[in-house]
Amino acid sequence: AMASGGQRVVLITGCSSGIGLRLAVLLAQDAKKRYYVVATMRDLRKKGRLEEEAGDTLNKTLTIRALDVCSDESVTQCLDGIQDRRVDVLINNAGIGQIGPIESLGMPEMQKVFETNFFGAVRMIKAVLPDMKRRKSGHIVVMSSVMGLQGIVFNDIYSASKFAMEGFCESLAVQLLKFNINVSLIEPGPVNTEFEMKLMEEVGKSEFPGADADTVHYFKNVYLPASHEIFVTLGQSPDTVAKATARVIEMSRPVFRCQTNALYTPLVAMKYADESGNLSVRTFYNLLFNYGTLFHLSMSALRCLTCSCFRRRSVYPS
Numbered sequence: 001a002m003a004s005g006g007q008r009v010v011l012i013t014g015c016s017s018g019i020g021l022r023l024a025v026l027l028a029q030d031a032k033k034r035y036y037v038v039a040t041m042r043d044l045r046k047k048g049r050l051e052e053e054a055g056d057t058l059n060k061t062l063t064i065r066a067l068d069v070c071s072d073e074s075v076t077q078c079l080d081g082i083q084d085r086r087v088d089v090l091i092n093n094a095g096i097g098q099i100g101p102i103e104s105l106g107m108p109e110m111q112k113v114f115e116t117n118f119f120g121a122v123r124m125i126k127a128v129l130p131d132m133k134r135r136k137s138g139h140i141v142v143m144s145s146v147m148g149l150q151g152i153v154f155n156d157i158y159s160a161s162k163f164a165m166e167g168f169c170e171s172l173a174v175q176l177l178k179f180n181i182n183v184s185l186i187e188p189g190p191v192n193t194e195f196e197m198k199l200m201e202e203v204g205k206s207e208f209p210g211a212d213a214d215t216v217h218y219f220k221n222v223y224l225p226a227s228h229e230i231f232v233t234l235g236q237s238p239d240t241v242a243k244a245t246a247r248v249i250e251m252s253r254p255v256f257r258c259q260t261n262a263l264y265t266p267l268v269a270m271k272y273a274d275e276s277g278n279l280s281v282r283t284f285y286n287l288l289f290n291y292g293t294l295f296h297l298s299m300s301a302l303r304c305l306t307c308s309c310f311r312r313r314s315v316y317p318s
């Protein structure tokens with residue numbers, strides 16, 4: 001199978017589960033067959049779920065290939081296997097999370113987060129750029145996060161890796177516009193994928209060496225329950241994020257940024273509302289440490305501020 005005339009070749013990283021898998025299937029099932037999806041994953045032994053969900057699009061509008069974003073050889077091999085090495089839309093989705101007190105995290109584990117989330121995407125972009133520039137067309141999409149705009153407690157390294165991606169893309173987007181290449185950052189809040197489970201598995205294994213008892217207490221008994229509640233109450237489905245991403249790919253003039261969860265917009269906006277930064281730091285402090293009544297009240301106030309009925313009323317008065 002290969003792309004037919006007029007089809008856009010979309011390469012997605014990290015398609016073994018979660019957002020990448022949903023997006024690959026969604027684009028492959030496009031009613032107008034506008035996309036030829038190269039759905040990649042680092043370990044092909046995990047391709048079963050994607051094959052199943054792809055159904056009859058498999059080997060028609062979707063092909064599964066091996067790609068580890070941390071390996072030069074793997075990236076080269078994958079691109080060499082694509083007709084004319086042509087990628088019209090690159091979706092950098094592969095990523096890993098990391099939570100916990102930094103005192104108990106090793107430097108190699110922290111570097112692994114940057115190697116995957118930041119340098120992995122940089123490696124991919126470097127690899128497709130010469131061809132996109134020659135053809136004067138292309139779209140580079142990055143699965144960032146609201147944590148690329150606003151740090152969240154105990155997510156220090158993960159958040160930094162997404163901030164790094166945001167800074168990188170802001171810089172690159174200006175140059176690339178000269179070549180008619182668009183860059184877009186997708187910024188979801190929590191999404192119900194394997195992501196949270198993988199984090200909890202890591203946390204379960206750790207004895208938090210090097211971290212003091214108070215910090216471990218705040219992490220385990222304050223942060224973890226609050227974070228879990230946020231995933232349960234405000235978490236989006238990978239399908240919602242996939243659909244938002246598909247809309248961005250379809251745009252004739254793609255947006256540079258797309259927050260998928262309106263509930264986070266006011267949280268992120270705080271830093272621009274008070275340039276001293278104290279509003280952000282103190283609000284997050286109160287939300288976390290006055291968890292309980294205040295936490296629940298604040299979260300429902302936020303929900304009320306941003307819920308769609310309110311916006312419908314204010315934007316389209318009846």
Ligand SMILES: NC(=O)C1=CN([C@@H]2O[C@H](COP(=O)(O)OP(=O)(O)OC[C@H]3O[C@@H](n4cnc5c(N)ncnc54)[C@H](OP(=O)(O)O)[C@@H]3O)[C@@H](O)[C@H]2O)C=CC1
Nearest residue numbers: 014016017018019068069093094095145190191193194195
């Ligand atoms: N879930 C969430 O709450 C949010 C997630 N995001 C971002 O969305 C993206 C997708 O995450 P999500 O779907 O939620 O999580 P999942 O854990 O379900 O999926 C992550 C995918 O990335 C892959 N991956 C990890 N390392 C590599 C690598 N070196 N090379 C290739 N693939 C790799 C995983 O493959 P494998 O199975 O082999 O490990 C898996 O396919 C990430 O960038 C994440 O940071 C953003 C906001 C919120």
Ligand SMILES: CC1=C(/C=C/C(C)=C/C=C/C(C)=C/C=O)C(C)(C)CCC1
Nearest residue numbers: 145147152189190226227230284287288
């Ligand atoms: C909003 C908020 C919290 C947690 C937010 C979380 C857990 C967000 C997760 C986002 C993810 C997983 C993004 C992935 O890229 C706290 C600190 C519990 C309390 C204060 C308010």
